[in-house]
Amino acid sequence: MVITVESLPGCAKERLINGDVSIERELVAARIEEWKEGSDCPKAQVIRMLGRAEEIEPQISAVLFEHAISAANFSSDSLSCLPNAPWKIPAEEYETRKDLRNTCTFTIDPASAADLDDALPFEKVSEKVFRIGVHIADVSRFVLPDTALDREARIRSTSVYIPQHKLLMLPPELSEQACSLVPGEDRLVFSIIWDIDDIGNITGRWIGRSVIRSCCKLSYDDAQDIIDGGFEVDVSGKTGPKLHGQFELKDVVDSLRSLHGITKKMREIRLRNGAFWIEIPKLAILFDESGNPCDSLLGVRKESSFLVEELMLLANRSVAEVISKAFPGCALLRRHAEPRSMKLKEFEEFCRKRGLELDASSSGKLHLALLKMREKLKNDPVLHNILMAHAARAMPLAVYFCTGDLRGREDEWAHCGLSIPLYTHFTSPLRRYPDIVVHRTLAAVVEAEEVYVEKRHSSAASDSDDGIGNGIGNRCFTGLYFDEEAAESEEGREALVCAAVRYGVPASEVVSEVAAYCNERKRAGKHVEQSAENVYLCALLKNKEVMFSDARVLRVGSTFMTVYINKFAIERRIYFGEVEGLTVEWIRTTGTLVLDTLKTKPLREVIFLRSAV
Numbered sequence: 001m002v003i004t005v006e007s008l009p010g011c012a013k014e015r016l017i018n019g020d021v022s023i024e025r026e027l028v029a030a031r032i033e034e035w036k037e038g039s040d041c042p043k044a045q046v047i048r049m050l051g052r053a054e055e056i057e058p059q060i061s062a063v064l065f066e067h068a069i070s071a072a073n074f075s076s077d078s079l080s081c082l083p084n085a086p087w088k089i090p091a092e093e094y095e096t097r098k099d100l101r102n103t104c105t106f107t108i109d110p111a112s113a114a115d116l117d118d119a120l121p122f123e124k125v126s127e128k129v130f131r132i133g134v135h136i137a138d139v140s141r142f143v144l145p146d147t148a149l150d151r152e153a154r155i156r157s158t159s160v161y162i163p164q165h166k167l168l169m170l171p172p173e174l175s176e177q178a179c180s181l182v183p184g185e186d187r188l189v190f191s192i193i194w195d196i197d198d199i200g201n202i203t204g205r206w207i208g209r210s211v212i213r214s215c216c217k218l219s220y221d222d223a224q225d226i227i228d229g230g231f232e233v234d235v236s237g238k239t240g241p242k243l244h245g246q247f248e249l250k251d252v253v254d255s256l257r258s259l260h261g262i263t264k265k266m267r268e269i270r271l272r273n274g275a276f277w278i279e280i281p282k283l284a285i286l287f288d289e290s291g292n293p294c295d296s297l298l299g300v301r302k303e304s305s306f307l308v309e310e311l312m313l314l315a316n317r318s319v320a321e322v323i324s325k326a327f328p329g330c331a332l333l334r335r336h337a338e339p340r341s342m343k344l345k346e347f348e349e350f351c352r353k354r355g356l357e358l359d360a361s362s363s364g365k366l367h368l369a370l371l372k373m374r375e376k377l378k379n380d381p382v383l384h385n386i387l388m389a390h391a392a393r394a395m396p397l398a399v400y401f402c403t404g405d406l407r408g409r410e411d412e413w414a415h416c417g418l419s420i421p422l423y424t425h426f427t428s429p430l431r432r433y434p435d436i437v438v439h440r441t442l443a444a445v446v447e448a449e450e451v452y453v454e455k456r457h458s459s460a461a462s463d464s465d466d467g468i469g470n471g472i473g474n475r476c477f478t479g480l481y482f483d484e485e486a487a488e489s490e491e492g493r494e495a496l497v498c499a500a501v502r503y504g505v506p507a508s509e510v511v512s513e514v515a516a517y518c519n520e521r522k523r524a525g526k527h528v529e530q531s532a533e534n535v536y537l538c539a540l541l542k543n544k545e546v547m548f549s550d551a552r553v554l555r556v557g558s559t560f561m562t563v564y565i566n567k568f569a570i571e572r573r574i575y576f577g578e579v580e581g582l583t584v585e586w587i588r589t590t591g592t593l594v595l596d597t598l599k600t601k602p603l604r605e606v607i608f609l610r611s612a613v
Contacts, residue, residue, distance in 0.1 A: 001044035008046055013468050015240060027053040029065050038455065039546060056539050069160050069525040074171045076150035082171060087178045089186050089211065098210040100515075102252045104213050105135065107181055108308050111219035115159075115175040117347040119214050120311060122255035125195060127201065130262060133193035135212050136313040138427035140439035141188055143170070145504030150436075154514070156613065157521035159431040163285050163293075163530035168431075175430045183214040184244030186282040190426075190439060200265035205318065210448055213249040218256075237416035260303065263310040267424040270313075274419035276367030280388050285536045286434075293540040294349070312427045315420065319442055320422040324413070325482040325497060326445040329404040330508040332437050332515060333424045336398040336415040338487045339366075343394035350390055354383070363419050366391075397523070400515035401436055403509030433517050437506065444499035449477040451495040452486060541589040 005013060015023045027050040035042035042281065048065065051058030057574040064071055105121040117139075123131040143150050153169050181187050187515055189212050195204035218226075222241050240249045270279065281298040288294040318336075344360050351358040358374055359365040377384040398415065406412050415423040426442070429435040440563040453476065476483035476492075486492045499505075506514065 001032065001598055003030065003044050003046055004040045010047060012046065012049055022052070025053050027051060027058045027062055029062065040383060040487055058534060059535045060162070060532055063528055063535065064167075067528050067531075068522060069167055070156055071165075071167055075148065078152045079173075080476065081142075081144070081147050081149035082173050083142065083178060085173060085177065094211060096209075098191070099187070100135075100210045101144060101186065101213040102136055102246075102537060103212075104255050105214050106216045106218055106256070107183070107214055107254055108218045108220060108223045108304060111221065113277055114172075114180065115430045116180045116214075117175075118308075118312065119181045119189070119212060120259065120308070121191075121193065121212070122259055124258070125201075129197045130198075130258060131193060132196060132259060132262065132311070133191055134311050134427065134556050135181065135189040135191050135210070136315070136427055136439075137173070137181055137430060138188040138190050138209060138439070139170070139179055140436055140443060140503075142174055142179060143436055145506075147441065149538070154433050154517075157433045157518050158525050160525045161527055163501045163536055164291060166533075169433065171432055177453070179430060181214050183217050183242070186213050190442065191255065191319055191521055194314070194318075196262055198262075200262060200269050202480065204474050205478070205480050206273055206475065207318070207442070208324065209443070210376040213245060215245050216241045218252075220302060220304045223256060223307070226301045227260050227303055227307075228252050235280050246252075250431060256307075260307050263302075263307045266314065267306060267310050270310075270418070271367060272364075274362065274364030274367070276363050276370065276417060276419070278370065278388050278391050280392055283533060285533070285540065292538045292543060294543065296537070296540060302444055316424055316426050317418075317422065319438060320424040321482070322445055323424065323438065323441045323476050324403055324422055324485060325484070326448070326477055327403075327441060327500065329407065331424070331478050331507065332396055332400060332434055332511050332530055333401040333403055333411055333413060333422060334400050334415065334434075335423070336417045337396045337412075338416050339364075339394045347390050349393045351387065356387070360394075363416055368514050386592065399519045400513040402515050405512055409430070414479070430516075432516065437511070437514060438492060441500075441505050442501055444496070444503040445477050447502065448492070448495035448499040449475065452476060452492050455491050455495075456486075501586050 005016060008016065012023065012026070012028075028046050028049040029050060030044040030046050032042045033045050050061045052064070053059070061071075071157075100121060103121045103123050107116045107119045109116055115485065117136040117137040121131075121133045121135060126132050136359065143153055149170075156169045159169045159175075170179075179187075183187070186417050189210055191206070191210045191212075193206045194202050196202050218241055226277060241252070243249060243252070279301065281300060284297050284299045285293050286295040286297065308472060320333055337361065348358045348360060351373070356376065358369045358373075360369065370388075373387055374384060377387070398417070399414075403413065410421075414421045424438050425432055425435050427435065427436045429439055468546075476486040
């Protein structure tokens with residue numbers, strides 16, 4: 001691109017005039033202003049100086065800029081919408097919400113997490129029935145429709161987490177303080193509570209707004225230690241998590257282990273019903289005291305992660321059922337299409353060449369095939385990871401959509417990966433804008449239900465309904481069974497319309513716009529995370545002259561090869577060499593990749609691949 005000196009920012013122009021040769025290494029963002037027909041190069045304008053190209057932070061800034069991820073502070077208009085600190089729950093909230101502060105409740109999050117938006121309550125009803133649930137921070141109580149804060153949250157759309165950077169969707173005064181479900185503090189939440197028997201069957205459900213008080217914050221490692229038998233109360237010298245309030249360590253330990261047993265059965269049921277699971281190890285970059293990448297490792301998810309995931313999936317599914325039936329024309333859901341046929345055929349051929357059978361005729365059969373592969377390759381984790389990476393590429397991305405856009409095509413609402421007909425996002429309103437829209441819709445359903453029940457069953461309903469157990473029959477919209485007759489009655493329709501207006505439930509056109517925009521922002525966030533990971537990996541290779549990693553050469557062509565290093569598939573043109581008839585032992589990427597079978601001159605940036613062909 002051609003850039004005139006006159007158009008440069010003042011600092012850059014001065015450096016250029018003064019002969020500062022380091023400006024040649026400057027990373028800049030430019031915009032094409034004009035490209036005339038017949039001209040070899042477009043005329044461009046430098047709009048931002050990012051810093052020295054070989055340094056990490058300028059590269060991260062470039063990645064954020066390219067994908068329009070805001071790293072700026074929140075506007076003063078948005079901050080003016082926040083409650084005064086320190087914020088205390090108003091008295092009227094205690095009067096209108098269910099008080100669940102006396103139920104054993106705890107959070108499970110990464111150890112470094114400050115924005116705790118979900119908590120897990122547990123209560124034993126009988127020997128074979130348990131009352132478990134999910135509490136989600138009531139963010140829509142603070143982020144009101146059409147306010148400056150709401151508009152900025154919608155523009156940001158999602159929080160983006162990359163190493164050493166946390167780009168929040170909401171100000172930390174909300175996400176890490178007033179809304180964060182920190183232990184020992186009363187917090188406002190949206191709750192979904194189920195009665196579940198000892199074999200994983202759901203017998204009752206209550207949805208509503210409540211007040212809770214978490215008794216402790218568990219990290220995933222803490223939770224896993226408890227599941228594995230750690231933190232026994234009677235073992236001297238074993239220190240557990242810090243507790244707040246009336247509950248003891250034994251209460252938390254017993255509750256968590258019971259939760260683990262129940263969710264494990266729920267997961268088995270879900271997988272038997274056709275859901276499939278593709279587990280790809282996540283690369284974690286380690287940093288030294290100066291913040292420079294010094295090493296890497298592959299993270300492996302533990303049972304504590306699956307415990308939380310199972311409850312979040314159930315909560316999202318439950319909410320999707322409610323809002324799609326109450327507002328079938330403007331519910332914001334999430335769907336996942338069937339695997340792409342061409343990619344799936346490529347994956348089947350890839351497996352066949354390695355003596356592995358794959359039946360992908362349905363999501364359930366695909367899951368069983370992947371399980372068999374995992375068992376067959378238990379002594380070859382490298383190849384298993386490669387196969388999972390291939391399987392993931394055959395899958396389309398899940399997307400948000402408005403139910404009104406697919407009226408009459410309800411079969412397209414389904415989530416193929418989870419093998420369920422309805423799904424949405426409800427459980428992360430601090431980090432995802434669609435969840436806030438879903439919260440508003442659900443709040444309208446809950447209020448409409450209360451109004452309808454009060455009109456039709458006034459005294460009888462209020463006397464018998466404890467909100468969870470005995471009165472579950474009065475839950476016409478949010479219970480296990482949706483009462484379509486009630487929703488279509490004059491009283492039901494009036495209650496739903498009035499509640500929709502009160503809580504700012506958007507019209508179908510607006511929901512469609514939100515869905516499309518949030519899909520684009522979610523893809524951008526994913527690209528940023530991947531690009532940032534590559535930036536840090538590149539810096540790591542520069543810092544470590546030799547790095548050992550399990551790897552596999554799986555494809556060799558006349559002009560290219562594919563090398564798998566952990567989860568990365570690196571394919572590049574040949575630059576040099578032939579060893580024992582196999583071309584391409586030397587490929588150029590961020591550094592230089594060299595098989596340890598190849599004798600070559602010392603290089604500054606080298607990865608030695610432990611496994612050869």
